[in-house]
Amino acid sequence: MSALRHLDAMTTSRLRLAAVTPANAGVLWRLMQEPKLREFQDVPRLGREEFARRVAQRPKQFQASAVGRFEWLVSLTEERRAIGWVSLRVGEQPRNSAEIGYSFLAQYRTQGYATEAVTALVEAAFTGSELTRIEACCLPENLASCRLLERIGFAYKKSQRNAAVVRGRAVDIVVYELTRERWQPAQSGSANTIVMPASTKPK
């Protein structure tokens, strides 16, 4: 089973990634209602209270036996407003494998923010856990998403017919993967910093 350390917040040169908890679930829920997020993916249409209830049922923090869905709100360091979110879903099977997701508000795209946030998440996931592979799925026509994955070092793995439902219709997906062996850690001096709570810092 994956051994993810506690990972509450990350910072990059321009961004802050804060773990989604019951306390800030409403902020993510509001973000999920914004337009232009559902063209290529199925964002759950849950009421605010139901969404908060589901967040409360998730594992509280990354820890040794962490399995489940984890999300981080992404904000510009200079501002308080959330501009997107990234996610990591760690499954029991296959062992040591996880799937990432990411979504950014339309006005904050094509400025490198998504690349910066996903790079930080991948780095945190590989350095803070025993994950050996991270996957990502996208629709083949979601070119921005495919480009983002390739830019970060993900490789095409396979295509699957009718493997997801988007806006009520079965759609084909492309699966990308990044293995720990293939992953290139950021050079020393990278601006990315993982901030862990003092009580959980590795000795």
Ligand SMILES: CC(C)(COP(=O)(O)OP(=O)(O)OC[C@H]1O[C@@H](n2cnc3c(N)ncnc32)[C@H](O)[C@@H]1OP(=O)(O)O)[C@@H](O)C(=O)NCCC(=O)NCCS
């Ligand atoms: C998928 C998604 C996150 C990609 O976002 P994005 O804006 O393309 O990604 P970035 O913010 O990293 O921007 C990268 C682009 O900005 C350019 N760019 C501009 N300034 C940059 C900078 N400082 N650093 C890096 N790239 C920069 C890059 O060249 C790149 O352009 P290109 O894709 O034409 O080569 C976004 O389209 C989105 O949220 N879509 C809706 C939800 C969705 O579909 N999620 C994915 C489901 S699989």
